Amino acid sequence: MTEKITVMMQWQLVFTAAAAAALAFSVQAEDECRPPRPGDKHVHAWECCSVPGAMLPEKAIEEMKKCTEKFPVAFRPPGPPSGGPGDVTDLKKAHTCAAECVFNESKLLTSDKKLDKAAITKLFSSIVTGNKDMDALMTTVLDKCFASYAADVDQSSECKSGAKELEHCVMREGFLGCPKSLWTASSDCEELKTKVTKCPKFPVMMLQPPRM
Numbered sequence: 001m002t003e004k005i006t007v008m009m010q011w012q013l014v015f016t017a018a019a020a021a022a023l024a025f026s027v028q029a030e031d032e033c034r035p036p037r038p039g040d041k042h043v044h045a046w047e048c049c050s051v052p053g054a055m056l057p058e059k060a061i062e063e064m065k066k067c068t069e070k071f072p073v074a075f076r077p078p079g080p081p082s083g084g085p086g087d088v089t090d091l092k093k094a095h096t097c098a099a100e101c102v103f104n105e106s107k108l109l110t111s112d113k114k115l116d117k118a119a120i121t122k123l124f125s126s127i128v129t130g131n132k133d134m135d136a137l138m139t140t141v142l143d144k145c146f147a148s149y150a151a152d153v154d155q156s157s158e159c160k161s162g163a164k165e166l167e168h169c170v171m172r173e174g175f176l177g178c179p180k181s182l183w184t185a186s187s188d189c190e191e192l193k194t195k196v197t198k199c200p201k202f203p204v205m206m207l208q209p210p211r212m
Contacts, residue, residue: 033199045171045196045204048189049178051134067101096157099164113161117146120166133179141177145169171204172196 036042071094103109108123110116124138149165175196183189196202 043188045175048184050182051206063105067098071098096164097159100159100161103163137177141173171206175204
């Protein structure tokens with residue numbers, strides 16, 4: 001395979017669909033905050049905010065595959081969990097642990113499974129090199145997310161590095177703060193921004209997942 005992928009997509013591919021499913025089961029997922037159902041017409045975040053990204057070698061694809069195999073996610077359409085509370089717990093675990101696995105494989109965690117701020121900051125700096133607007137935004141977003149992600153980590157979880165929580169924060173804040181130079185002005189994009197603003201747990205995908 002000669003296809004390469006962006007750094008940010010290395011994280012998002014693992015749990016994009018899982019995030020949408022998890023949100024559907026969340027007590028915060030009111031009807032207006034639910035993710036799109038299969039077949040629903042909707043605009044994606046990556047269509048509204050065109051984010052320049054650095055490229056990773058093919059090895060990144062293998063890392064993602066390894067993590068999804070280690071922590072498989074059963075993708076279900078939005079709706080009540082079929083097997084009761086256990087389904088929600090299992091889904092959340094797979095989602096959280098897959099994110100942690102990708103961070104670990106990418107060397108973004110310390111030896112004791114804590115977020116490596118220096119490594120993560122360096123990685124994001126490489127992503128936005130050459131785009132002054134996005135560089136300034138990412139500096140602000142990373143500062144905000146590193147200061148806040150820990151409050152969202154479930155300390156009873158098996159995987160509690162904060163990888164999922166930081167990733168969600170960075171994607172959400174990056175989308176909401178998208179520079180005008182990268183923003184697509186349309187009613188659909190404005191509606192999506194309104195929904196993301198109102199619904200803190202709504203999954204945000206900043207770049208289109210490549211085919212695997």
